[in-house]
Amino acid sequence: MNKRDRLRDMFHSSDSSSRTLRDLISGTEDLLRSTASYGGSEIEAARDKLKGQLNAARDQAVGWERAAWGRAREVSQATDEYVHENAWKSVAGAVLIGLLAGICIMSDHGRRR
Template identity: 40%
Template sequence: MSEQTLQADKERLLADVRSVLNSTEELLAAAGDEGGEKTQELKAKVAANLKLAKARLVEAEHAAVEKARAAARATDQYVHENPWKSIGVAAAGAFLLGLLVSRR
């Protein structure tokens, strides 16, 4: 799997988790203050877990952004240190891609 595919999968997963968290918040808000003591305790636990999940999601997003920035910096540094190798790799990749596309 390529790095781009992994990044796209991570972003999709984060979007899905964000959607679930938002839906859960909406359900808690819609439930209102109905129910007995046990229901209120359960709502409080769900709200606490929801808050924790949101905090972890934010941390995961920050970590993903930081890793992407680090990868971009490392790539930039490598290209500046090895311009001819980078041009060769890019040319070879373009050639292979051209071969694959022309076969279809």
């Protein structure tokens, strides 16, 4: 899967999520309307519809979580491969970052005295 396909899938997932959220809000509004003006079976029907939409939203959230973990694993694997292929560059980068952090800490420590 190339970068363009991943972006398309990500936006499609976002579209689906927005639709699920709109359905949830719509169901909540239906429940509130029916609770205010009707009684009995209509309230139960609206509540059942809302429960179904809440379950769909929960399922969507689980999907988001799985997708996020999958992307995190991909990034982790890519980073691991890069570090193994470019070990000396990685070490030099880490040393440079450590040196800069040390300089920042020391200059801040000097100002406090």
